[in-house]
Amino acid sequence: MKSVAHEIAAKITGKVKLQEPLKNHTSFRIGGPADLYVEVHNVKELVFVLSLLQQKGIPWFILGNGTNLLVHDQGYRGTAIRLQGAFKEINVNGLMLEAGAAVPLTVLAQRANSQGLSGLTFACGIPGTVGGAVVMNAGAHGRSISDVLVDVQILDSSLELHTYQASELGLNYRKSKISPSEIICFARFQLEVGDKIELERQSRDYLEFRRNRQPRQPNAGSIFKNPPGTTAGSLIEAAGLKGYRVGGAMISDIHANFIVNCQQATAQDVMTLIMIVREKVARQFGIELELEVRLLGY
Ligand SMILES: Cc1cc2nc3c(=O)[nH]c(=O)nc-3n(C[C@H](O)[C@H](O)[C@H](O)COP(=O)(O)OP(=O)(O)OC[C@H]3O[C@@H](n4cnc5c(N)ncnc54)[C@H](O)[C@@H]3O)c2cc1C
Structure with a gap:
């Protein structure tokens, strides 16, 4: 990966970093490192980076503001690409x-x-x-x-x-x-x-x-999509899970469809909460909640 990073850094104007912690780039403040992190400033740089990654068989994904992402604690074995410059x-x-x-x-x-x-x-x-x-x-x-x-x-x-x-x-x-x-x-x-x-x-x-109506602690917005005719938040609240905690993660006591990182939560803490919510809501109301937040590194 080091040599790929050098090759990219020699050709583009944006930042290139190895082992960049993705928790610094997500609103949840959770997530292990991406093997490579690259900022591109225009389409030409983007095409250069993608063609090199394709050639080397290295996976990549586009990181926006990271406000709808739960990144695995072990991070992402590939390249996080962030658009900058002309894309702004x-x-x-x-x-x-x-x-x-x-x-x-x-x-x-x-x-x-x-x-x-x-x-x-x-x-x-x-x-x-x-x-x-x-x-x-x-x-x-x-x-x-x-x-x-x-x-x-x-x-x-x-x-x-x-x-x-x-x-x-x-x-x-x-x-x-x-x-x-x-x-x-x-x-x-x-x-x-x-x-x-x-x-x-x-x-x-x-x-x-x-x-x-929304919590102040780090979060990723709504965790689940609203099922037809109701809201995920009202179902989670009715299941008695508002304020429920696993490790450093908690189902917000302000809005039950938000999970907040209240004390150095891990992605595993959040995943455990997600599984508990899904299971309880399915058992009590017969409704399968679908994730709105996207998972990376899973
Ligand atoms: C406090 C808070 C409040 C929120 N409120 C709302 C709300 O009211 N309504 C709502 O809909 N959402 C809400 N969200 C969720 C989130 O802001 C949205 O889903 C937003 O659209 C995600 O954009 P992002 O740039 O952060 O994407 P990211 O989280 O970085 O990425 C999300 C997905 O989009 C992909 N992606 C990002 N950019 C590109 C690109 N240029 N090309 C291709 N793929 C791309 C990523 O690869 C990933 O799969 C909220 C989140 C927070 C933290």
């Missing part, structure tokens, strides 16, 4: 916002507000990147990315950029059919004319709503 740019084109995949969703929503563009206020408190939000079809307050996404530019496994319409991505409740070998590089969003003051007021309300 935003362009406004009339009612259209064009954003790189590494733009934080919160920054994109603020930019829309400041331009008087409506349609993205729901995203003002979602801590992921544009890329992660498209893959997950992130949403809140009854709206989701699919409501405003026009198209995306994806780098596929043959290392070519293709444009896909939003309707081709299989976007549904917290899922898409974008495969792990496809990398979202850029996305375009169609917005509407809005009133800046009203957009800012609505954003403040949404942020206040989160402050009151």
